[in-house]
Amino acid sequence: MRPVKYNIHPKEAKLADSLIVSEMPDGYTGEGFFATKLSDVVGLARKNSIWPMPFATSCCGIEFMATMASHYDLARFGSERVGFSPRQCDLLMVMGTIAKKMGPVLRQVYIQMAEPRWVMAVGACASTGGIFDTYSVLQGIDQIIPVDVYVPGCAPRPEAILDGVMRIQDIVQNESIRRRNTDHYKALLNSYGIE
């Protein structure tokens, strides 16, 4: 018989421990007002309302389904609205092996997304081709589209995917809200042949 060792003295959870309140941006407070930069507010708002577009082709997609579901609950990060139209989404999550023949499809999905847009490569296959070191598999999606965050693992656990989402949130909050107009960003897209 396997003794049941866990959960026999359950700890009362403190509500305060499980709540995370966003850090207030720097600014001036006075009686009845708070003044700060618009870009900080926009960054805060964007960060907590990312719409992910899952592009799931294999086992990492299953891990994403767990991430999305109640136990790991992606909705805690403001990303409960998973969209299946690239035109409405902010974050392209590529999860799984991308065959070379799938490459142009993925690229098309990326091009259809409106700015600002971010890309996350989830798992070894999307990041590097993984174990599929072969003629038919794209060796990392960064060969055809720019990637913001790579999540390692084969497949990554939901915690790792959540960590990736939080890294994306950091980028979304801290980078220039007009990233799309910077020369650096334009040059990056041009290097991929995307306007």
Next chain:
Amino acid sequence: MMALNNEIVKQKLVEKFGEQLTNWEEPYNFLTFVAPKDLNLKVLQFLYDDETLKFRFLTDLCAVHYPDRKGEEVAVVYHLHNLENNIRVRFKVYTDAEKTEVYTATALYEAANWMERETYDFFGVNFIGHPNLKRILNVDEMDYFPLRKQYPLEDQTRVDKDDEMFGRGGSIL
């Protein structure tokens, strides 16, 4: 009527084609033989039309590359099935890898259309008379036939993978 079996099939084929069919084998009770490549359609037609044989279902059509068999490197394999008697037969034709010309079976079996495209895609077998012989699974831009054994499996353009991790070279060997 006596049920159809491998002996009857073999006997029928030998009656019709004589010494031209060679390498008779029955691994796992699966009748197998080799035919000259110019005869492939005649053998298929006979197996299809004959009132006793009635091999009217093309289970599979594929190829195997034998780099060591000079002059007949590529084998095209036909798997046929008689659905009435549940008997299968398999035969191969060998062709030169440099000049792979085999007559298409699309006129006889509709199923051969995509199977021959796949065989062309991976082994470069040129099926003469095929209505639409182009790549079916790989990207159109591919300029080689990947399942021929002269090509390494891995993508040779990679520079960022550690060969040691993939069991090919490095200090481990």
